[in-house]
Amino acid sequence: xxxxxxxxxxxxxxxxxxxxxxxxxxxxxxxxxxxxxxxxxxxxxxxxxxxxxxxxxxxxxxxxxxxxxxxxxxxxxxxxxxxxxxxxxxxxxxxxxxxxxxxxxxx
Amino acid sequence: xxxxxxxxxxxxxxxxxxxxxxxxxxxxxxxxxxxxxxxxxxxxxxxxxxxxxxxxxxxxxxxxxxxxxxxxxxxxxxxxxxxxxxxxxxxxxxxxxxxxxxxxxxx
Numbered sequence: 001x002x003x004x005x006x007x008x009x010x011x012x013x014x015x016x017x018x019x020x021x022x023x024x025x026x027x028x029x030x031x032x033x034x035x036x037x038x039x040x041x042x043x044x045x046x047x048x049x050x051x052x053x054x055x056x057x058x059x060x061x062x063x064x065x066x067x068x069x070x071x072x073x074x075x076x077x078x079x080x081x082x083x084x085x086x087x088x089x090x091x092x093x094x095x096x097x098x099x100x101x102x103x104x105x106x107x
Numbered sequence: 108x109x110x111x112x113x114x115x116x117x118x119x120x121x122x123x124x125x126x127x128x129x130x131x132x133x134x135x136x137x138x139x140x141x142x143x144x145x146x147x148x149x150x151x152x153x154x155x156x157x158x159x160x161x162x163x164x165x166x167x168x169x170x171x172x173x174x175x176x177x178x179x180x181x182x183x184x185x186x187x188x189x190x191x192x193x194x195x196x197x198x199x200x201x202x203x204x205x206x207x208x209x210x211x212x213x214x
Contacts, residue, residue, distance in 0.1 A: 007154050011167070026213055046213040047114050050179075053207030060118070060206050072157075099167050100160030106133055106153040 001043055001105050006069040008079075011099040014049055014062040018096040022048060022063060025093045030065065033086055040078035043068040062096075072102065108150055108212050113176040115186075118206040121156055121169040125203040129155060129170060132200045137172065140193055147185035150175040169203075179209065 001007070012020050026046060034041050045066045049059025069075040079086070090098065108114070119127050133153060141148050152173045156166025176182040186193070197205065 001152070006157075009171075022213065030214070044214065045108070047210035048213050050113075050209045050211055052209075053205075059208045059210065061208060061210075064210065098160075101166045101168060102157045102159075103154035103166065103168075103171065104157055106129065106155055107137070107151065 001068045003105055003107060005042065005105040006072050006075055007103045007105055008067045008069065008075055009101050009103065010065045011061045011101070012063045012065075012094055013096050013099065014059050015096065018062065019094055020062045020096065021093040025063060025065065029089055029093055032089060033067070033082075036082040036085060037067070037078040040069055040074045041067050042070060061099075063094075068105070075102070108175045110212055110214060112149065112212040113179050113182055114210045114212055115174045115176065115182055116208050116210065117172045118168045118208070119170045119172075119201055120203050120206065121166050122203065125169065126201055127169045127203065128200040132170060132172065136196055136200055139196060140174070140189075143189040143192060144174070144185040147176055147181045148174050149177060168206075170201075175212070182209070 012018075030044055030046060034044060047064050049061045049063060051057060052059055119125070137151055137153065141151060154171050156168045156170060158164060159166055176185075
């Protein structure tokens with residue numbers, strides 16, 4: 001992804017009582033979101049947390065999902081109209097509250 | 108980056124008293140780390156946090172830096188020998204304690 005692009009990230013906290021269905025997320029949620037947002041989405045990445053900063057520390061996040069857009073306007077325009085449908089799907093794959101963040105790609 | 112690769116992320120918490128020198132991070136720290144780790148590093152990305160999940164919420168992280176490796180072994184082998192030098196440079200660009208996580212690339 002290029003410098004200046006917008007990266008919208010969902011961080012799903014790890015924790016003893018937190019669930020996360022990676023299969024549903026990869027095969028249902030991300031395709032659904034990509035379908036709803038259409039051409040505004042320039043890329044999607046997903047990672048699974050393995051460990052924290054030391055081998056015996058748990059990962060802070062069990063999963064992180066990222067969508068890339070050309071601009072904040074492109075994100076807002078495409079996401080705004082679909083936010084309710086997207087957020088309504090979250091309980092289908094996790095019982096945790098994602099941390100959401102909009103970032104700018106530097107490199 | 109391909110499925111199965113290892114992504115090592117540093118999340119730098121945002122906060123009223125937290126500082127982060129993006130210029131130093133991009134132009135000194137990342138090149139230094141890439142130089143120390145050499146061919147083991149398959150890619151590096153950096154993003155700057157803009158806002159949180161709502162337009163009036165601050166970003167959880169003022170910056171996030173990511174390095175990609177082919178395997179955990181490749182990361183451990185290259186990072187282990189250089190960990191002290193890398194961590195010693197952190198106070199040169201931030202007063203915050205980064206959250207570190209090792210993840211597996213799913214898509």
